[in-house]
Amino acid sequence: MRPPDRSLPRPRRRPADDSHAVFLIEHPQGRVLVDTGLHPAMGHDPASRIGGLAKAFSFALGPGEDVGGRLAALGVDPAGLHALVLTHLHYDHAGGCVVPPGVPLYVQAREWEAGRDPEAIATHAYVPADYAQDRTVHLLDGGHDLFGDGQVLLVPTPGHSAATSPCC
Numbered sequence: 001m002r003p004p005d006r007s008l009p010r011p012r013r014r015p016a017d018d019s020h021a022v023f024l025i026e027h028p029q030g031r032v033l034v035d036t037g038l039h040p041a042m043g044h045d046p047a048s049r050i051g052g053l054a055k056a057f058s059f060a061l062g063p064g065e066d067v068g069g070r071l072a073a074l075g076v077d078p079a080g081l082h083a084l085v086l087t088h089l090h091y092d093h094a095g096g097c098v099v100p101p102g103v104p105l106y107v108q109a110r111e112w113e114a115g116r117d118p119e120a121i122a123t124h125a126y127v128p129a130d131y132a133q134d135r136t137v138h139l140l141d142g143g144h145d146l147f148g149d150g151q152v153l154l155v156p157t158p159g160h161s162a163a164t165s166p167c168c
């Protein structure tokens with residue numbers, strides 16, 4: 001069996017449109033933000049964040065369209081979140097950077113290690129500044145029931161990155 005291809009996408013003739021999903025989960029014990037999308041600078045100067053990879057995609061991110069703007073429009077204070085879950089650390093999932101350090105982060109341990117490994121950073125879409133904030137980090141080794149009631153489950157689905165873990 002061949003190992004999964006974790007290489008970066010090759011630039012195409014025309015930049016591909018790239019979409020970036022962020023989810024806000026309402027749970028009786030608190031709100032959970034799943035991923036943070038793009039850094040606000042990606043809307044006007046993506047090369048400043050991801051270098052040459054910016055040529056492979058087109059980004060349409062206007063003022064107020066980043067996660068901070070979206071949460072503000074919903075009246076959600078990021079400081080009041082119960083948890084931040086990063087499915088993985090690629091720039092389009094971890095770039096939002098608006099969640100204050102007091103909000104604990106949940107991420108797979110293997111992904112966290114990859115996001116700090118110089119070789120992985122050089123060959124994958126990791127931007128360490130995106131997740132460099134000093135915060136409590138819960139490193140997971142497999143599945144995790146966030147509230148212990150079976151309502152918000154973090155399920156590892158490796159392959160796309162070192163250890164992707166969507167939330168369901």
Ligand SMILES: [Zn+2]
Pocket residue numbers: 088090093160161
């Ligand atoms: Zn990714």
